[in-house]
Amino acid sequence: MPKLEVLNTVLATIQDIGRYGYRSLGVPVSGALDRSSAVQANVLVGNPPGAPLVESFGPIMLRALSDSIVAVTGALTRIAIDGRAVAEYRPLWLPKGSVLEVGPPILGQVIYVAVAGRISCDEVMGSCSTYTRGGFGGLGGRPLRPGDVIEASLGGQRLEDLWSSISTRYVPEEGRVAYRLRQGVVLRVTPGPHRGVLSDDDWGRLLSETYTVAPESDRMGFRLRGPPLESAKRLGRLPSFPVDRGFVQVPPAGTPIVLMADAQTTGGYAVVAVVVPPDTDLLAQCPPGTPVRFAELGVDEAEDVTAQYLSYLESPEVSEVGPGFSEYDAYV
Amino acid sequence: MGLTPRVAPLGGYAVYVELCREVSLECNRRVHALYYALSSRAGDLGVTEVVPAYSSLTIFYDPRRVRWREIARAVEELVRDAEVFTPPPPRSFMIPVVYGGEYGPDLERAASMRGLSVDEFVRIHTSRVYTCYMLGFTPGFLYLGDVDPRIAVPRLETPRERVPRGSVGIAGRQTGLYGIESPGGWRIIGRTPVVTFDPRRDPPIPIRPGDRVRFYEIGEDEYRELEGVWIEEVQ
Numbered sequence: 112m113p114k115l116e117v118l119n120t121v122l123a124t125i126q127d128i129g130r131y132g133y134r135s136l137g138v139p140v141s142g143a144l145d146r147s148s149a150v151q152a153n154v155l156v157g158n159p160p161g162a163p164l165v166e167s168f169g170p171i172m173l174r175a176l177s178d179s180i181v182a183v184t185g186a187l188t189r190i191a192i193d194g195r196a197v198a199e200y201r202p203l204w205l206p207k208g209s210v211l212e213v214g215p216p217i218l219g220q221v222i223y224v225a226v227a228g229r230i231s232c233d234e235v236m237g238s239c240s241t242y243t244r245g246g247f248g249g250l251g252g253r254p255l256r257p258g259d260v261i262e263a264s265l266g267g268q269r270l271e272d273l274w275s276s277i278s279t280r281y282v283p284e285e286g287r288v289a290y291r292l293r294q295g296v297v298l299r300v301t302p303g304p305h306r307g308v309l310s311d312d313d314w315g316r317l318l319s320e321t322y323t324v325a326p327e328s329d330r331m332g333f334r335l336r337g338p339p340l341e342s343a344k345r346l347g348r349l350p351s352f353p354v355d356r357g358f359v360q361v362p363p364a365g366t367p368i369v370l371m372a373d374a375q376t377t378g379g380y381a382v383v384a385v386v387v388p389p390d391t392d393l394l395a396q397c398p399p400g401t402p403v404r405f406a407e408l409g410v411d412e413a414e415d416v417t418a419q420y421l422s423y424l425e426s427p428e429v430s431e432v433g434p435g436f437s438e439y440d441a442y443v
Numbered sequence: 444m445g446l447t448p449r450v451a452p453l454g455g456y457a458v459y460v461e462l463c464r465e466v467s468l469e470c471n472r473r474v475h476a477l478y479y480a481l482s483s484r485a486g487d488l489g490v491t492e493v494v495p496a497y498s499s500l501t502i503f504y505d506p507r508r509v510r511w512r513e514i515a516r517a518v519e520e521l522v523r524d525a526e527v528f529t530p531p532p533p534r535s536f537m538i539p540v541v542y543g544g545e546y547g548p549d550l551e552r553a554a555s556m557r558g559l560s561v562d563e564f565v566r567i568h569t570s571r572v573y574t575c576y577m578l579g580f581t582p583g584f585l586y587l588g589d590v591d592p593r594i595a596v597p598r599l600e601t602p603r604e605r606v607p608r609g610s611v612g613i614a615g616r617q618t619g620l621y622g623i624e625s626p627g628g629w630r631i632i633g634r635t636p637v638v639t640f641d642p643r644r645d646p647p648i649p650i651r652p653g654d655r656v657r658f659y660e661i662g663e664d665e666y667r668e669l670e671g672v673w674i675e676e677v678q
Contacts, residue, residue, distance in 0.1 A: 134494040135478070136648050137578040137622065235642045245582045245623050247642035304451045304459040304499075350466045351579060351586070353494035353501035357454055377496050377579030385454030413455025414506035421507060 113179035113228050113263040117255050121169030125249035128161030130238035134376045141240035144372050144395035145221050148185040150427045152225035155182035155202050157277045163239035165224040171213045175205040180227035186219025187289035200282040219288040219396040228263030279431045288396050298390045299408040305381035310342040326399040330373040339365025351377040357386040387413050389420040452511040461499040470498045471576050475653040476530040480521050496577045534654045535677045539661040542633040549630035553596045567591045575654045583622020583640030583648040590618050602628030609635045636670040
């Protein structure tokens with residue numbers, strides 16, 4: 112049974128695709144910040160796409176307590192097994208006793224480590240996602256710490272058999288975070304319920320200015336820096352209404368906050384725009400200081416984009432390498 | 444009753460429905476009725492989740508199964524259909540509270556702001572049956588109302604970093620209960636020892652939007668006796 116010990120982390124939690132169906136009771140959805148990278152990692156190791164896995168900000172080090180298969184996706188980083196460089200976005204065989212070292216992100220900021228098999232974690236309201244503010248899900252509702260052991264059950268399947276069926280899988284470059292980030296970050300939005308609160312000038316400003324991700328960003332929301340939207344100041348607080356990942360709130364200070372995975376279920380600030388779901392994955396990968404822009408999308412197009420994204424999350428495409436392919440060829 | 448909801452598509456996967464602009468028990472009752480009506484038809488409509496609030500709700504849908512215009516039409520039909528606006532009968536809950544002291548650090552100040560004695564303030568707070576307008580912000584936070592205008596006090600200027608689980612607060616005409624420890628800006632007048640939110644239970648909180656809640660005063664001895672007891676419906 113695959114088994115890994117956490118040797119070192121900065122901020123890592125167990126996440127899955129999210130906790131749905133309890134928002135009417137105030138329970139946030141949570142789940143992987145960058146769902147595209149999370150489902151890719153799972154499929155690379157033969158797991159269901161929405162399975163729980165490790166989400167890590169910054170470097171993480173794991174030791175295999177028994178033979179295991181893992182895959183690392185998300186931010187561009189350097190990874191090594193016992194000091195030997197290996198590739199991201201590929202299944203990796205970790206022999207018992209070996210140490211997987213994932214370095215700091217070079218491009219992007221969130222890293223996913225999937226472990227082949229069903230990892231043991233606190234399933235709460237149908238999900239293993241860790242919601243640290245509520246102290247539930249994942250491993251004891253808290254971030255991982257050194258000494259934690261992640262165990263995965265293969266349900267009777269032999270690890271060697273699994274390996275022979277998945278070992279050639281990889282995600283081509285254009286499906287990776289680094290590739291997407293290099294195209295520039297443009298968040299496609301549809302107007303929000305309070306678009307009308309903004310003057311046309313301010314709406315134009317929102318769509319033309321370049322914002323930067325502020326350091327006070329976390330799994331709950333990403334704050335943006337940029338010229339304030341003056342017309343939002345008139346509004347103050349509204350009666351609370353349901354909000355979600357991707358909603359662009361403008362508090363009276365006038366600078367936008369994009370709500371993310373651990374977003375509160377209701378909020379009282381004006382929501383002037385809503386980011387289409389796949390683009391919240393991209394934003395998740397933007398460390399503080401990253402320039403981001405907004406672009407308006409028609410609702411019909413937003414529905415098409417979301418439909419395509421939901422299908423991708425359910426069955427992400429991975430490629431198979433051909434003969435003569437070295438694992439370094441998969442390195443970005 | 445002429446009622447034209449404002450319906451707005453959001454991000455290609457959600458629809459915002461605002462039934463009225465103001466916060467009132469009557470409008471909120473309609474939100475709940477529409478919430479229960481939509482939730483019971485969710486599967487047929489391609490709706491994945493419905494979240495109600497004070498005067499509005501957000502409907503999440505799968506755009507591979509349905510498009511927002513069909514949902515907007517369904518909402519308008521439901522709103523026109525008067526029988527929809529009969530939510531399920533509310534259930535009742537009694538919540539014991541120790542008022543003041545370390546349990547309710549803002550009680551004295553709140554009472555003096557309104558020119559009341561602490562006892563009068565507590566008597567007024569416990570004399571009403573409140574309706575659960577909504578749950579939200581954090582897991583199991585109960586938005587209850589309306590409080591008697593004589594005990595309405597504004598939020599704190601600066602929110603607290605940590606408000607203990609079970610704390611009972613007031614913000615304007617609303618009284619609220621913190622289901623988990625969290626930051627918070629409501630004026631805290633007391634705390635209940637009973638557990639209202641437990642993530643290991645399903646549902647994690649028995650109180651639903653539209654249910655009724657009444658508070659009653661207990662002493663510290665009873666607090667210790669009731670600590671950790673799960674909240675149960677009053678039959």
